Amino acid sequence: MKLNKQEILNALKTITVPGEGQNMVDSGAVTNVVTFADEVIVDITIKNPSLQARKKTEVEILQTIHREVYEKAKIKVNIKVEAPATPQPKNEIKGKPIPGISNIVAVASGKGGVGKSTVTANLAVTLAKMGFKVGVLDADIYGPSIPIMFDVANERPLSVNVDGKSKMKPVENYGVKVLSIGFFTKPDQAVIWRGPMASKALNQMIFDAAWGDLDFLLLDLPPGTGDIHLSIMQALPITGAVVVSTPQNVALADAKKGVAMFQQDSINVPVLGIVENMAYFTPEELPTNKYYIFGQEGAKHLAEDLEVPFLGEVPIVQSIREAGDVGRPAALQTATPIEEAFETITKNVVEQVVYRNENLPETEAIKITTMAGCSAVKKK
Numbered sequence: 001m002k003l004n005k006q007e008i009l010n011a012l013k014t015i016t017v018p019g020e021g022q023n024m025v026d027s028g029a030v031t032n033v034v035t036f037a038d039e040v041i042v043d044i045t046i047k048n049p050s051l052q053a054r055k056k057t058e059v060e061i062l063q064t065i066h067r068e069v070y071e072k073a074k075i076k077v078n079i080k081v082e083a084p085a086t087p088q089p090k091n092e093i094k095g096k097p098i099p100g101i102s103n104i105v106a107v108a109s110g111k112g113g114v115g116k117s118t119v120t121a122n123l124a125v126t127l128a129k130m131g132f133k134v135g136v137l138d139a140d141i142y143g144p145s146i147p148i149m150f151d152v153a154n155e156r157p158l159s160v161n162v163d164g165k166s167k168m169k170p171v172e173n174y175g176v177k178v179l180s181i182g183f184f185t186k187p188d189q190a191v192i193w194r195g196p197m198a199s200k201a202l203n204q205m206i207f208d209a210a211w212g213d214l215d216f217l218l219l220d221l222p223p224g225t226g227d228i229h230l231s232i233m234q235a236l237p238i239t240g241a242v243v244v245s246t247p248q249n250v251a252l253a254d255a256k257k258g259v260a261m262f263q264q265d266s267i268n269v270p271v272l273g274i275v276e277n278m279a280y281f282t283p284e285e286l287p288t289n290k291y292y293i294f295g296q297e298g299a300k301h302l303a304e305d306l307e308v309p310f311l312g313e314v315p316i317v318q319s320i321r322e323a324g325d326v327g328r329p330a331a332l333q334t335a336t337p338i339e340e341a342f343e344t345i346t347k348n349v350v351e352q353v354v355y356r357n358e359n360l361p362e363t364e365a366i367k368i369t370t371m372a373g374c375s376a377v378k379k380k
């Protein structure tokens with residue numbers, strides 16, 4: 001049996017990659033087809049990075065060629081994932097542009113301990129794996145945990161000279177640049193930051209740091225909706241916010257407040273969506289059993305109620321906690337359900353950023369000049 005390249009292409013033309021509208025040959029997803037005797041190699045490039053999408057596409061190609069061309073064809077499919085187009089820069093605002101930083105995404109919650117830092121760290125490494133240039137700024141003045149999660153707690157940013165000015169060089173691990181308020185405090189010392197001190201430190205980490213070119217700067221915010229959030233939004237044109245919640249009512253109520261904070265008129269930061277963390281527990285020995293310890297789909301329903309996108313869910317998995325503690329975010333472990341969960345969430349975040357940059361006006365850093373203005377913003 002000698003396979004014919006054109007027949008293979010005709011068969012592939014019956015497959016449409018979800019979201020592309022056209023069949024995979026006309027859309028350009030099929031980049032090469034080589035045949036020899038009864039063997040065929042198909043090279044394709046797809047935009048969807050999830051393991052599930054890759055598997056589904058591969059299975060569809062195998063089935064179609066076997067059905068339409070030759071049932072005993074030996075097929076090899078090489079799938080390359082194309083990094084989505086880099087969202088266009090939107091942060092050049094009047095007064096304080098941040099040169100080189102295209103998008104600033106704040107990760108917030110409302111309630112503490114729901115997994116903001118865990119989500120931030122895993123989002124960051126997943127973005128880096130997809131080929132984006134990523135930085136994380138740990139703005140949690142109460143409990144900075146990013147240095148531990150990236151295994152850089154004992155490092156300190158060096159000073160570098162950029163155009164005659166001395167700047168702080170973020171430390172780097174797993175392809176992610178990191179700065180944290182934790183680098184400037186002693187680990188076991190409780191630090192009582194006064195608002196202005198915290199603002200000053202954060203401002204320095206943003207404007208006096210040599211971040212270089214970044215597609216995304218992720219901000220790990222402290223829990224709550226307080227002064228520190230306000231000063232960050234005063235200082236920075238935030239592209240959008242990701243709100244993390246667990247499914248239980250107490251966390252949802254606080255997540256709602258978090259969403260409301262970003263959406264109020266005087267702040268107006270687009271909410272990119274809600275992530276449901278600790279969505280369910282699955283024991284390793286019973287992988288099909290899901291236990292909804294904190295209730296089922298609470299954050300998903302909240303997203304529907306508030307009409308903001310639902311970005312995806314992360315189960316409670318012991319290895320996520322362990323990975324955080326040893327400083328190697330769990331999403332770095334390839335071919336696992338955790339990697340897949342974070343790939344879905346990350347892809348959704350990127351999609352929302354692209355949508356937001358195409359459809360909404362740029363965020364301006366809010367300007368609050370008087371205490372009256374300040375309390376008005378807080379009270380609303």
Ligand SMILES: Nc1ncnc2c1ncn2[C@@H]1O[C@H](COP(=O)(O)OP(=O)(O)OP(=O)(O)O)[C@@H](O)[C@H]1O
Pocket residue numbers: 109111112113114115116117118119140143145222223277278314315316317318320321322324325
């Ligand atoms: N999906 C998960 N599965 C297992 N453990 C998790 C998961 N998400 C978070 N954790 C663990 O829960 C704890 C709290 O998570 P994390 O520090 O990310 O929360 P946080 O919202 O940043 O907290 P804080 O409000 O104190 O900043 C950590 O020990 C973390 O490893």
Ligand SMILES: [Mg+2]
Pocket residue numbers: 116117118140143145220
């Ligand atoms: Mg945290």
